[in-house]
Amino acid sequence: MNIGFDAKRAFHNNAGLGNYSRLIIQSLISYYPEHHYHLFTPSATTKFPTDQKNLFVHSPASTFDKILSSIWRRKSIIHDLHKNHIDIYHGLSNELPMGINTHNIPSVVTIHDLIFEKYPEYYFGWDRKIYHAKSLQAARDANHIIAVSQQTKTDLIEHYQIKAEKISVVYSILNPIFFNKADEAQLTETRVNLNLPARFLLYVGTIEARKNLLTLVKALHILQEPSNLMLVVVGKPLAYKKKVVDYIEKNDLQHRVIFLEKITNEVLLKIYQLASAFIYPSFYEGFGMPVLEALACRVPVIASDIPVLREAGGNSAYYVDCSDEEQLASAITKILEDEKLRTEMSEKGFLHAALFRNTLIVQQLMAFYKQFVSSNH
Numbered sequence: 001m002n003i004g005f006d007a008k009r010a011f012h013n014n015a016g017l018g019n020y021s022r023l024i025i026q027s028l029i030s031y032y033p034e035h036h037y038h039l040f041t042p043s044a045t046t047k048f049p050t051d052q053k054n055l056f057v058h059s060p061a062s063t064f065d066k067i068l069s070s071i072w073r074r075k076s077i078i079h080d081l082h083k084n085h086i087d088i089y090h091g092l093s094n095e096l097p098m099g100i101n102t103h104n105i106p107s108v109v110t111i112h113d114l115i116f117e118k119y120p121e122y123y124f125g126w127d128r129k130i131y132h133a134k135s136l137q138a139a140r141d142a143n144h145i146i147a148v149s150q151q152t153k154t155d156l157i158e159h160y161q162i163k164a165e166k167i168s169v170v171y172s173i174l175n176p177i178f179f180n181k182a183d184e185a186q187l188t189e190t191r192v193n194l195n196l197p198a199r200f201l202l203y204v205g206t207i208e209a210r211k212n213l214l215t216l217v218k219a220l221h222i223l224q225e226p227s228n229l230m231l232v233v234v235g236k237p238l239a240y241k242k243k244v245v246d247y248i249e250k251n252d253l254q255h256r257v258i259f260l261e262k263i264t265n266e267v268l269l270k271i272y273q274l275a276s277a278f279i280y281p282s283f284y285e286g287f288g289m290p291v292l293e294a295l296a297c298r299v300p301v302i303a304s305d306i307p308v309l310r311e312a313g314g315n316s317a318y319y320v321d322c323s324d325e326e327q328l329a330s331a332i333t334k335i336l337e338d339e340k341l342r343t344e345m346s347e348k349g350f351l352h353a354a355l356f357r358n359t360l361i362v363q364q365l366m367a368f369y370k371q372f373v374s375s376n377h
Contacts, residue, residue, distance in 0.1 A: 001373060003028070004086040007039035007057075008073065009093045010048045015236075017093040017112065020148075022048055023173040024092060024365070027358040029055060032366055038084055040077055042069035058084065078103050087373045090365075094131070096138040106372040109142040111135060113286025114155040115210070122210055136160055143372050146170045146365070149287045151308035170364045172287055174356035175265060178296040182270045190270040194260065200230040201332065202275035202299070204268070204290040205282070207233065207241040212281040212304070214244050218325035219332060221251050229336075234260045234271060272297035277335050277342075280309065281322035288312040292356055295349035300342045302331050314355075316348035 010021035029037055029052055038056045039048075050057050058080055065072040077097050081089055082105070089100065091109040100107050116123050116131045123131070139145055139160050145167045147153040153169055156162045182190075190196070201220065205211050213233065220231050237259070248257055263271070272278065278294035280303040291312040294301050303309040305319035313319070320331045335342060 001035045001087045001369065002038060002085050003035055003369060004038045004040060004081055004084070004089040006073070006089075006091045006093065006095060007041040007048070010039065011041045011043065011045045012047070014047075018047065019175065020110070020112070020172055021092045023175060023358060024362065027173060027362045028366065031359065031362055038086060040073070040080065042073060056084070074098055078105070081105050088369050090369075091138055091142070094135045094138060096141055098137060099141075101141040101143075104376070106143050106376045107141065108144050108146060108368060108372065109138040110146040110148065111139060111152055111156060112148050113152055114159055115284060115286065117159045118155065119210060119284060122208070142166075143376075144168065144368060146368070148172050149285075149308050149311050151311065152286055168364075168368065170361060170368075171356055172289060173358045173361045174289070174292045174296060174353060176358060177265050178269050178272070178293045179353070179357075180269060181298075182273055187270055187274055190267060191274055194258075194267075194271070196232060196258070196271070196274060197228075197230045199228060199276050200232045200258075200274075202232050202234070202271065202278045202294070203280070204234045204272075204278070204293070205280070206236045206238060207244065208238045209240045209243075210283050212283050212322055213240075214247060215322055215325050215328060216279050216281050217244055217247055217253065217257065219328040220256060221253060222325060222329040223332060229276075230256045230258065232258045232260065232271065232275070234263050234268065236261055268293075269297055272299050275299050277302060277332065279328070279332070280304065281328065282306075282309070283323070285309060285312075291317060292353050296353035298346040298350050300335050300345040301349060302328070302335060313349075314352040316345055316352045318345065 009017040033054055036054050040058050043059055044057050060066045060069050060072045065076055075098050088106045094111055096107055096109050116128045120128050139162055147167050147169050150169050153167045156167055157164055203216055207213055223229055248254055272294055278299045278301045280291050282304050285308050288309045291301055291303055301313055301317040303313055303317045303319055304322040318331055320327045322328055
């Protein structure tokens with residue numbers, strides 16, 4: 001098969017959609033080398049290795065398409081898909097070229113979340129309208145939709161009235177790096193280099209309102225010293241960070257909270273393994289990959305008691321109402337003081353995370369590709 005991908009994110013996004021795209025494409029190339037993989041991108045970068053024999057990269061050829069690459073990606077690309085005899089095209093990030101459904105090219109689109117529909121207050125008006133238009137068009141035009149969680153499937157049915165049989169849940173791949181166990185020397189080096197404390201709670205994720213870091217900081221405040229417990233926050237700061245910092249300064253918590261950003265996965269896995277517990281207090285997620293990363297690193301996880309995070313964490317995480325800092329503080333105390341429980345959560349978590357290895361996920365995807373190509377001929 002000639003399998004085409006919208007590879008813009010693979011070449012241009014560092015995290016999130018970029019990681020998803022790179023892991024999907026590379027895993028398919030590795031496990032199914034008999035097929036040809038065509039990556040369509042406005043331009044290639046070093047974020048994805050292109051020197052692989054069954055891999056072909058396509059970018060705009062004409063001056064017009066190079067200048068207006070967004071139009072090429074949304075519409076003109078159809079000509080290039082036909083030219084390269086693409087058997088199936090996969091939009092990896094909520095998008096498909098307009099009109100692909102009228103050009104006899106089977107298509108699949110991955111929809112990651114519809115947060116902009118459920119919580120429009122978190123988005124600028126124009127951004128939300130663009131996300132809405134692109135996602136709705138892709139969902140309607142695709143032969144089939146991949147939802148990264150049951151929550152996203154439910155949202156697609158509710159907000160876009162997509163038939164359930166058109167949507168399959170295929171979870172995101174957990175980056176294999178998080179299954180690696182660092183040795184003591186590596187952990188000590190990381191602790192020293194980043195000046196990490198002996199005991200700390202860990203939060204990983206963008207610092208934005210829906211991820212609810214402030215409630216975690218309030219819970220930390222409840223867990224007063226002399227606990228010597230600190231919080232390490234790893235993630236990209238948005239405007240919401242000011243609200244968090246204001247609370248930290250007002251309550252004299254500066255010496256108990258450490259902010260880190262632009263951390264590589266190689267370093268992040270060591271931070272996970274050094275943490276006493278991982279806390280994910282988000283109000284809403286498309287899936288919640290940091291929960292799985294922490295479980296793979298054998299760290300006890302406390303997460304919001306919402307359906308999508310129960311999908312991510314299974315029966316190995318501890319769930320609480322994370323809108324309530326008292327409940328969260330109580331859960332943290334319980335986990336930290338019960339060594340038997342921590343060990344049990346660590347072991348169960350690692351086994352649960354193994355269900356999200358790349359071999360299982362791309363096996364499902366390849367089955368979909370073959371099914372739709374076969375039914376189109």
